[in-house]
Amino acid sequence: MIISEEDYSVKYDENDGVIECTGSFRLRGSEEYKPILDLLLSVADATPEQLTLDVRELKFLNSSGINTLSKFIIQVRKHKATQVRILGTVKSPWQGKSLKNFQRLLPTLELVIEDA
Amino acid sequence: MKSILGHYVERVQGSGEYLTLGFHPALFPLQERWRNNGLSADFLAGYVSTFFPGEEPDKGDRQVEVKDAVSFIANELLENAMKYSSSISHSIVTIEVFLEIDHVSIYATNSVTDTEIPGFQEHINLLLSGDPSTLYIECLERNAQDETEDGSGLGYLTMLNDYMVTLGWKFETSAGQPTVTTMARLSV
Numbered sequence: 001m002i003i004s005e006e007d008y009s010v011k012y013d014e015n016d017g018v019i020e021c022t023g024s025f026r027l028r029g030s031e032e033y034k035p036i037l038d039l040l041l042s043v044a045d046a047t048p049e050q051l052t053l054d055v056r057e058l059k060f061l062n063s064s065g066i067n068t069l070s071k072f073i074i075q076v077r078k079h080k081a082t083q084v085r086i087l088g089t090v091k092s093p094w095q096g097k098s099l100k101n102f103q104r105l106l107p108t109l110e111l112v113i114e115d116a
Numbered sequence: 117m118k119s120i121l122g123h124y125v126e127r128v129q130g131s132g133e134y135l136t137l138g139f140h141p142a143l144f145p146l147q148e149r150w151r152n153n154g155l156s157a158d159f160l161a162g163y164v165s166t167f168f169p170g171e172e173p174d175k176g177d178r179q180v181e182v183k184d185a186v187s188f189i190a191n192e193l194l195e196n197a198m199k200y201s202s203s204i205s206h207s208i209v210t211i212e213v214f215l216e217i218d219h220v221s222i223y224a225t226n227s228v229t230d231t232e233i234p235g236f237q238e239h240i241n242l243l244l245s246g247d248p249s250t251l252y253i254e255c256l257e258r259n260a261q262d263e264t265e266d267g268s269g270l271g272y273l274t275m276l277n278d279y280m281v282t283l284g285w286k287f288e289t290s291a292g293q294p295t296v297t298t299m300a301r302l303s304v
Contacts, residue, residue, distance in 0.1 A: 026154045026191065028146070028199075030265065060154070063192055063271040067259055074260040093184040097278040104253055 001039055008058075010036050012043050017050050019043060022057035025065035033068040040072035047081035055099070056089040056114065066098060070105060077106045085110040117289065121240045124284025124299050127223060133215040135163055141201050141209055141226075153194040160213045160222075161187035167215055168304070182220070182304050185279050186213065189300045190222055192271040196298065197226035204229065207293070220304055225297040233287060233294060239269065240285055248276035275300055 001012040008023030019040065027033050043051065053069075055061075061069075076082050084106060088095035096113055103109045137156055141149060165183035194211055201207040207227035214221040228236065243251065252273040259265045275281045282301040287294065 024154065026150075028150050028195070060187065060191075062188075062195065063274050066274060067256065067270050070256040071260045074257070091180075093181045094188055094278075098274065101252065101256070101277070105256060 001042070003035055003039060010039055012039065014048075016052075017048050018052045018054055020054045020057070024060035025058065025068075026060060026062050027064060029064050030067070033064055037068050037071060040068070041075050044072055044075040044079065044082070047079045049081070050083050050085070051076070052085045052087060054087045055095060056087055056092075058095075059092055061094065061098065066101075070102065073102050073105045073109070083108065083110070085112060088113045089116070090114065091116050117287075119237075119287045120284065121237060121287075122244055122284035122299075123282045123301070124286050124297075125221070125301065127212065127214060127221070131216075133167065134212060135160060136210060136212045139198075139209045141198050141207055142203075142205050146198060149198060150195075153191055153198060156211065157187050157191035157194060160190045160211065161185075164213055164215055164220055178304075182302075185302055186220060186222070189275055189279060189281060189302060190224075192275060193222060193224035193298055193300060196271060197224045200228060200232065201226040204293075218303060219301050221299060221301045223297050223299050225295055228287075228294050228296045230294055233296075236296070237285075237287070243269070243272055243276075243283075248273055252277040 003010045008021070008025055011020045012018070073084070076084055086099055086102060086109065088099050088111070090096060090113055099111055099113070103111055137160070139149070161183045164186050165179050168179040168182050190211060190213065194209070197209045197211070201209055204227045209224070209226045212223045214223070255270050255273055259270070272283060276283065279302060284299040286297045289295070
């Protein structure tokens with residue numbers, strides 16, 4: 001599954017269970033994030049054993065984007081079937097600040113922030 | 117009539133480095149203008165970061181941190197300002213970044229309607245009355261349950277919870293038009 005726009009892309013590879021988000025997420029509200037949310041929720045609803053959310057190439061995430069990703073995490077939590085890992089990087093300081101909040105939503109979530 | 121909420125600190129004109137951008141939201145549809153929020157926020161952040169030179173090993177990280185934080189905060193403030201003033205004719209949005217010795221202050225001013233002010237102030241008071249960390253998670257959980265929600269309120273909470281900014285608001289009337297100025301102060 002893939003969503004590809006000028007400023008961002010979201011790609012899910014079912015074979016390796018990786019959702020890759022790249023670019024900048026600056027969309028306006030829940031309505032504009034709906035395609036991304038629909039993709040994420042469909043992945044969550046398939047209840048794979050493992051999922052990796054790779055945001056190392058996601059340079060920017062606005063609060064509406066945080067809201068969208070958190071809905072995905074909460075959906076995964078609801079199914080109680082999937083181990084989630086989030087891959088981030090120190091090269092984007094926002095990730096060290098904001099991604100850890102998802103662990104509060106889903107305590108079993110593994111967060112890996114890679115060094116530069 | 118002026119009213120102040122939160123930890124609003126008046127801009128000190130004539131001291132320190134600053135940059136001001138101004139927009140007329142009603143001139144272009146919000147959809148067309150939305151893209152410019154990121155361009156403006158990144159420009160302000162890039163400008164501010166030049167005052168944190170990166171020659172020394174640890175200074176480089178600090179420059180990236182400040183740039184990243186200002187970009188997020190400025191973008192959120194601009195998104196709010198554009199959203200809430202785009203339907204008001206002759207409205208003006210300004211965003212100003214003031215660089216002082218140990219903090220960066222960002223002020224975003226936008227027009228607001230009289231009918232919106234009480235609800236907005238109530239929202240601010242709720243924000244100020246609780247622990248940001250708790251309110252943040254409660255907001256995410258609540259938004260996930262409500263299909264009609266538009267994610268409002270999370271911007272301020274993210275600034276408070278993740279960036280430890282100080283927030284303040286000034287409501288006043290200028291040339292007969294009610295305005296609100298939102299201040300976010302970031303320690304650097």
